[in-house]
Amino acid sequence: xxxxxxxxxxxxxxxxxxxxxxxxxxxxxxxxxxxxxxxxxxxxxxxxxxxxxxxxxxxxxxxxxxxxxxxxxxxxxxxxxxxxxxxxxxxxxxxxxxxxxxxxxxxxxxxxxxxxxxxxxxxxxxxxxxxxxxxxxxxxxxxxxxxxxxxxxxxxxxxxxxxxxxxxxxxxxxxxxxxxxxxxxxxxxxxxxxxxxxxxxxxxxxxxxxxxxxxxxxxxxxxxxxxxxxxxxxxxxxxxxxxxxxxxxxxxxxxxxxxxxxxxxxxxxxxxxxxxxxxxxxxxxxxxxxxxxxxxxxxxxxxxxxxxxxxxxxxxxxxxxxxxxxxxxxxxxxxxxxxxxxxxxxxxxxxxxxxxxxxxxxxxxxxxxxxxxxxx
Amino acid sequence: xxxxxxxxxxxxxxxxxxxxxxxxxxxxxxxxxxxxxxxxxxxxxxxxxxxxxxxxxxxxxxxxxxxxxxxxxxxxxxxxxxxxxxxxxxxxxxxxxxxxxxxxxxxxxxxxxxxxxxxxxxxxxxxxxxxxxxxxxxxxxxxxxxxxxxxxxxxxxxxxxxxxxxxxxxxxxxxxxxxxxxxxxxxxxxxxxxxxxxxxxxxxxxxxxxxxxxxxxxxxxx
Numbered sequence: 367x368x369x370x371x372x373x374x375x376x377x378x379x380x381x382x383x384x385x386x387x388x389x390x391x392x393x394x395x396x397x398x399x400x401x402x403x404x405x406x407x408x409x410x411x412x413x414x415x416x417x418x419x420x421x422x423x424x425x426x427x428x429x430x431x432x433x434x435x436x437x438x439x440x441x442x443x444x445x446x447x448x449x450x451x452x453x454x455x456x457x458x459x460x461x462x463x464x465x466x467x468x469x470x471x472x473x474x475x476x477x478x479x480x481x482x483x484x485x486x487x488x489x490x491x492x493x494x495x496x497x498x499x500x501x502x503x504x505x506x507x508x509x510x511x512x513x514x515x516x517x518x519x520x521x522x523x524x525x526x527x528x529x530x531x532x533x534x535x536x537x538x539x540x541x542x543x544x545x546x547x548x549x550x551x552x553x554x555x556x557x558x559x560x561x562x563x564x565x566x567x568x569x570x571x572x573x574x575x576x577x578x579x580x581x582x583x584x585x586x587x588x589x590x591x592x593x594x595x596x597x598x599x600x601x602x603x604x605x606x607x608x609x610x611x612x613x614x615x616x617x618x619x620x621x622x623x624x625x626x627x628x629x630x631x632x633x634x635x636x637x638x639x640x641x642x643x644x645x646x647x648x649x650x651x652x653x654x655x656x657x658x659x660x661x662x663x664x665x666x667x668x669x670x671x672x673x674x675x676x677x678x679x680x681x682x683x684x685x686x687x688x689x690x691x692x693x694x695x696x697x698x699x700x701x702x703x704x705x706x707x708x709x710x711x712x713x714x715x716x717x718x719x720x721x722x723x724x725x726x727x728x729x730x731x732x733x734x735x736x737x738x739x740x741x742x
Numbered sequence: 743x744x745x746x747x748x749x750x751x752x753x754x755x756x757x758x759x760x761x762x763x764x765x766x767x768x769x770x771x772x773x774x775x776x777x778x779x780x781x782x783x784x785x786x787x788x789x790x791x792x793x794x795x796x797x798x799x800x801x802x803x804x805x806x807x808x809x810x811x812x813x814x815x816x817x818x819x820x821x822x823x824x825x826x827x828x829x830x831x832x833x834x835x836x837x838x839x840x841x842x843x844x845x846x847x848x849x850x851x852x853x854x855x856x857x858x859x860x861x862x863x864x865x866x867x868x869x870x871x872x873x874x875x876x877x878x879x880x881x882x883x884x885x886x887x888x889x890x891x892x893x894x895x896x897x898x899x900x901x902x903x904x905x906x907x908x909x910x911x912x913x914x915x916x917x918x919x920x921x922x923x924x925x926x927x928x929x930x931x932x933x934x935x936x937x938x939x940x941x942x943x944x945x946x947x948x949x950x951x952x953x954x955x956x957x958x959x960x961x962x963x964x
Contacts, residue, residue: 560793564820565748568841572754576845589842596820624842629864629903631872632824667905669868674879682904730904 369532370426373478373525378420381471385409385416388466395462401451405464408447412468415440419471429479437472438488442495445469449499463499473522482526489515489522556599567592571624589624597622612642614677618668621646621653625663630670635677637735644711645679645735648719651707652681652731660685676717679733688723708733743785744769745776745802746818747795751841755789755818755848762849773797777805785813787856792819792826792838800826803833816855828869831930832937837861862926867903870929871896877936889932898925 392405399405419437422428448463463469469492477485493515567588574585597620613634622628637645649668656666664685671678708731712719716736723729744759744766746752756769767783770776773794780788788806792799803815817830817838827838837860839851851861874896877888891899894915901911908922915922 560820561748565751565841568820569750569754571842572844592842627864627905629868630824631875632828632869633872633876665905667864667903669864669900669903671868671871671900672875674875680900680904682906684905 369536370478370529373529373532374423377423377471377474377478378416380474381416381420381468384466384468384470385413388412388462388464388468391462391466392464398453399451399464400453405451408444408451408464412444412465415444416468416471419475423475434472434476434479437475438491441465441469441472442492445492445495446499463496469496470518470521473518474525477522477526478529480526481530482523485522485526486519487522489518493518552599559595559599564592564596567595586624593622593624610639611636612639614642614645614670614679617642617646618649618670618679621650621668626653626666626668628668628670631672633672635670635672637677637737641715641735641737644715645677645733648708648711648733649679649681651711656681656683656685656729659688675737677735677737679735681731681733682728684728687727688721688729743767743776743780743783743788744790745771745773745788745794745799746791747771747793748791751791751818758845758849759789759852762852764852771795773799773802773805776802777809780806780809780813784810787852788813788815789818789852790815792817792823792830798826799835800829800833803830803835807834814855814858816851816861824865824869827866828873831866831869832873832933834934834937837863838866839863840865859923860927860930862902864903864905867899867926870933871899871903873933874929889936891929891932895925895929898922899929902926 389409392399392402392409396402415437419433422433445463445465448465451464473485473488473492476488496514496518497512571585571589571592574581574583574588577585614637615628615630615635618628618630653666653668656664660683664683666681666683669678669680669682671680709719712733712735717734719734720732721729722732744752744756746755746769749771752769752771756766759766764787767785768776768779770779771794773790774796776788776790788802790799790802790806794802797805799817799819803817806813806815815830815835817827817835818841819827819838820841830838836855836858837851839848839861840863843851854861871891874889874891878890880888897915898911901914902908906914908919908926911917911922912919
């Protein structure tokens with residue numbers, strides 16, 4: 367149980383130390399006791415109970431509600447038995463009961479087992495017993511008599527808080543360890559794939575393209591799989607991205623194929639999650655257009671530039687180009703593909719999209735996306 | 743000279759080069775051994791994989807140019823290694839070509855490297871554009887020491903980055919092919935220069951200047 371175990375050991379140590387203290391007090395204050403032998407019997411019982419609880423609390427499975435309740439009851443009984451063995455006068459003078467500080471044991475146990483509320487509940491229960499003991503005759507109601515219960519209450523609160531903190535720290539540590547192990551493993555797999563499968567796929571692509579015919583098709587497929595696999599294992603230096611932001615490069619690199627080159631800076635291009643995803647969808651729409659309207663084998667390039675306040679994405683193809691007026695006609699016909707999927711998305715982000723094309727000159731779509739909070 | 747740890751690739755690249763009439767003086771699988779034989783092999787062009795089992799392609803680039811400043815390094819890279827590619831180019835590599843490039847593209851790149859031209863793929867143009875932006879925006883360089891691209895250079899780089907050939911760029915901008923090439927080459931020269939200035943500044947800041955400043959004590963760091 368990691369961090370909990372030391373807490374339980376500390377409680378056990380506290381119980382034995384407080385037993386020794388109770389014994390010393392019993393020897394020193396023996397004059398206050400009307401039934402001294404019985405006081406020693408109570409102390410012997412406390413020793414036995416301490417031994418039992420120490421063994422029981424050491425095993426997580428035995429830390430049951432029953433044990434905790436029994437612990438509280440036995441301790442309360444030992445505390446209240448003081449009334450039978452001590453002269454009443456000495457109790458009124460707020461002398462230590464026979465249990466002395468030993469009564470804090472169950473408070474600490476409850477606090478560690480179930481948090482600060484449980485610890486305080488145990489403290490209040492024992493505090494009431496203590497007050498009953500001191501004010502049996504309601505003669506002396508004085509401030510010092512409250513010190514013990516208040517200290518008990520505070521220790522229940524503090525230990526419960528620390529225990530909860532330890533549990534949380536432990537689970538956080540465990541999560542971090544798991545994540546680290548997983549990412550280590552992922553890195554190892556990525557390295558292995560990079561050194562073996564990716565090299566072969568790249569070679570197949572190269573050789574296949576040279577051989578032509580059916581082999582070229584195999585080569586093209588190998589190239590696409592190489593790009594897909596590489597994206598999947600995410601090789602290359604990955605830098606931490608703040609929560610809520612995305613690296614536009616990661617999203618766009620997924621669209622890279624043998625015919626689509628995605629060109630980016632070496633550093634992450636950070637955008638808010640929403641902006642990055644909408645931009646990626648707009649780029650995908652533009653690439654879909656290239657596939658639909660230009661012939662097979664048309665190359666496309668996606669260039670990502672980070673200009674600080676604005677991120678620019680340029681999508682250029684070497685296709686036939688769009689005849690002048692064609693886009694306006696399409697929009698008028700109700701075919702909103704380009705206008706809606708690209709312009710609409712970028713306008714919603716507060717950016718702008720422009721299309722440059724001429725017959726035979728390919729098409730260039732330029733998207734400008736302002737960074738959130740900064741005006742373009 | 744070919745440096746690649748994957749035997750299939752090493753053999754394929756060496757064979758392609760030999761078939762195309764190049765003399766392959768050495769084909770090795772490790773960066774350190776490549777640097778050891780560089781003096782004996784005297785290569786004009788070193789084709790190096792970016793990822794090697796011992797030292798990185800960036801260090802190979804640095805080591806090759808230190809031992810043999812006349813040599814030119816062409817980095818062979820898988821995609822998705824942008825930062826490493828950029829570091830290699832800043833360390834003096836003449837360019838990089840993706841492993842997915844065709845044999846014709848690869849041989850063309852080696853020929854251009856041998857001729858002393860930068861091999862500027864769209865990917866590299868994008869990286870260089872990004873690097874100039876980063877340098878201009880970075881507070882460490884203070885902006886004033888940061889190298890800047892002229893508008894024309896940025897325009898040309900952007901065109902290279904979106905897949906236009908030098909010829910197409912020359913037509914669009916009504917420039918000569920050679921001028922376009924010069925613009926591209928200039929951007930690299932600026933980066934190399936800046937990298938060297940940074941190295942010297944680093945050396946001075948860390949008290950290494952006395953050693954580095956002695957005549958004949960070291961090699962060309964670029």
